[in-house]
Amino acid sequence: MAAADMDRSITRIAHEVVERNQPDSVALVGIRTRGVPLAERLRALIAEIAGVEPPLGRLDINLYRDDLSSVASYPVIGKTEIDFRLEERAVVLVDDVLYTGRTIRAAMDALIEFGRPRRIQLAVLVDRGHRELPIRADYVGKNLPTSEQEVVHVRFSEIDGHDEVVVVVKDAAAAAEER
Amino acid sequence: MATTTRANAAATAAGAGARAATRDTAVAAADREGRGTPAPWAKRHLLSLEELSCDEIGVLLDTAESFKEVLTRDVKKVPSLRGKTVANLFFEPSTRTRTSFEIAAKRLSADIINFQAAGSSVQKGESLVDTALNIQAMQADTVVVRHASSGASQLLARELDCSVVNAGDGIHEHPTQGLLDIFTIRERRDLEGLHVCLVGDIRHSRVARSNIWGLIKLGAQVTVCGPPTLIPHGIEEIGANVAYDLDSVLPTVDVLNILRIQFERQHGAFFPSIREYAVEYGISVERLRQAREEVLILHPQPMHRGIEIAAEVADGHHSAILDQVTNGVAVRMAVLFHTTLASSGPDS
Numbered sequence: 001m002a003a004a005d006m007d008r009s010i011t012r013i014a015h016e017v018v019e020r021n022q023p024d025s026v027a028l029v030g031i032r033t034r035g036v037p038l039a040e041r042l043r044a045l046i047a048e049i050a051g052v053e054p055p056l057g058r059l060d061i062n063l064y065r066d067d068l069s070s071v072a073s074y075p076v077i078g079k080t081e082i083d084f085r086l087e088e089r090a091v092v093l094v095d096d097v098l099y100t101g102r103t104i105r106a107a108m109d110a111l112i113e114f115g116r117p118r119r120i121q122l123a124v125l126v127d128r129g130h131r132e133l134p135i136r137a138d139y140v141g142k143n144l145p146t147s148e149q150e151v152v153h154v155r156f157s158e159i160d161g162h163d164e165v166v167v168v169v170k171d172a173a174a175a176a177e178e179r
Numbered sequence: 180m181a182t183t184t185r186a187n188a189a190a191t192a193a194g195a196g197a198r199a200a201t202r203d204t205a206v207a208a209a210d211r212e213g214r215g216t217p218a219p220w221a222k223r224h225l226l227s228l229e230e231l232s233c234d235e236i237g238v239l240l241d242t243a244e245s246f247k248e249v250l251t252r253d254v255k256k257v258p259s260l261r262g263k264t265v266a267n268l269f270f271e272p273s274t275r276t277r278t279s280f281e282i283a284a285k286r287l288s289a290d291i292i293n294f295q296a297a298g299s300s301v302q303k304g305e306s307l308v309d310t311a312l313n314i315q316a317m318q319a320d321t322v323v324v325r326h327a328s329s330g331a332s333q334l335l336a337r338e339l340d341c342s343v344v345n346a347g348d349g350i351h352e353h354p355t356q357g358l359l360d361i362f363t364i365r366e367r368r369d370l371e372g373l374h375v376c377l378v379g380d381i382r383h384s385r386v387a388r389s390n391i392w393g394l395i396k397l398g399a400q401v402t403v404c405g406p407p408t409l410i411p412h413g414i415e416e417i418g419a420n421v422a423y424d425l426d427s428v429l430p431t432v433d434v435l436n437i438l439r440i441q442f443e444r445q446h447g448a449f450f451p452s453i454r455e456y457a458v459e460y461g462i463s464v465e466r467l468r469q470a471r472e473e474v475l476i477l478h479p480q481p482m483h484r485g486i487e488i489a490a491e492v493a494d495g496h497h498s499a500i501l502d503q504v505t506n507g508v509a510v511r512m513a514v515l516f517h518t519t520l521a522s523s524g525p526d527s
Binding site for chain 1: 238241242244245246248249252253254256257258259516520
């Protein structure tokens with residue numbers, strides 16, 4: 001997925017968010033790390049389309065992971081910043097890739113501790129399948145069927161210097177480690 | 180979506196060379212995915228700051244910063260240590276440290292047991308190791324220990340299978356206090372080249388040793404100051420400067436960490452009178468005028484107002500003494516989080 005394709009998908013998602021919600025009640029919450037630049041781009045686009053800039057939060061879900069005791073390398077705990085009230089808002093959780101759904105489960109747990117949003121929706125750039133929980137996205141940039149032996153990398157110029165989505169085969173050793 | 184690269188077997192240009200190349204990029208990309216990739220935390224115990232590297236101290240302080248945000252939420256709790264048990268083993272009196280560890284464990288959703296030597300089988304003659312083995316047999320994951328003997332936590336780390344966190348051992352170290360002092364300074368100042376002066380009973384102070392080790396590793400300059408009888412021999416060898424005349428160092432000091440006179444550990448007369456100590460080394464409003472305008476005042480508490488610190492200084496605008504207490508919870512959350520997970524990880 002090249003930069004232009006990513007742009008188009010993100011723009012479409014922004015339109016869909018505005019279409020399905022009252023723009024002034026929308027809030028965006030990006031999941032660290034790469035949900036954050038995506039949420040920032042959506043915010044700018046929504047501001048352009050609807051004339052109101054939705055508030056933006058950043059969420060680190062590492063403390064809510066269900067595999068904390070068994071992860072091989074210890075997570076770096078990033079900052080969570082949600083400095084607006086969630087009540088009466090439609091909160092759009094934003095992440096780069098939707099895979100097992102466990103990150104989203106953790107993010108919803110974390111979010112609910114900050115308040116009671118009117119509804120929570122999910123926007124992702126790539127849905128690669130292989131869900132392990134009953135979770136689905138409301139806004140999808142691209143459905144990308146993958147095998148579990150593959151890894152999807154989403155890169156944003158804000159973090160990685162350029163925009164792209166690539167699918168690569170997992171290194172055998174890395175795959176063994178992850179089991 | 181045309182350029183979606185599928186490095187998968189059947190895709191694009193074939194050949195072993197091409198595949199090897201994609202494998203390299205996959206590894207490199209996986210490295211980049213590592214969320215910033217600082218050194219991973221691997222230590223099961225926290226016994227001293229002497230044994231930590233500059234990077235490891237950095238990991239603890241950064242994690243503490245994230246936990247400090249948790250403490251400002253409406254729901255001041257995260258589920259990270261759900262199902263884990265932390266045992267407080269305190270063989271010496273304590274209010275702040277024990278409560279602080281207790282709150283820290285609860286904020287992480289761990290269960291906590293408080294054990295105090297008074298009223299326990301220790302009074303019937305049970306040894307430290309036996310007491311700790313019994314607590315461990317009740318499936319504690321982490322034991323937080325305070326003891327009057329230097330090296331007590333080291334001994335337990337050797338004897339127990341669970342994580343051990345030193346909450347003060349004799350006159351050796353008090354690593355979480357050292358960390359929270361450094362955290363409090365780091366919130367306000369750049370540590371590199373900063374001049375920190377520890378004033379008072381250096382000889383009997385485990386807080387002083389943890390401060391010296393940690394601060395020097397992070398690039399600060401440390402001076403210890405007190406009556407010659409309360410400055411231990413050889414303290415220069417771990418990197419601290421020694422001064423006996425407080426008024427001569429005060430003008431160059433950025434941070435004053437004022438230590439308590441530890442009457443309970445002093446056997447004999449280390450100075451002629453409390454009054455004389457207060458005159459020579461007590462931090463009064465007048466004395467503070469010699470210091471820099473933005474000097475920061477720390478005290479690990481409990482404090483003796485009117486002896487080592489004047490009440491006006493303790494409550495004044497230079498003081499960060501109560502911030503230290505707030506930060507202590509965040510720092511101890513970081514310590515419990517990393518040590519407890521290190522001992523329940525796949526490698527142990």
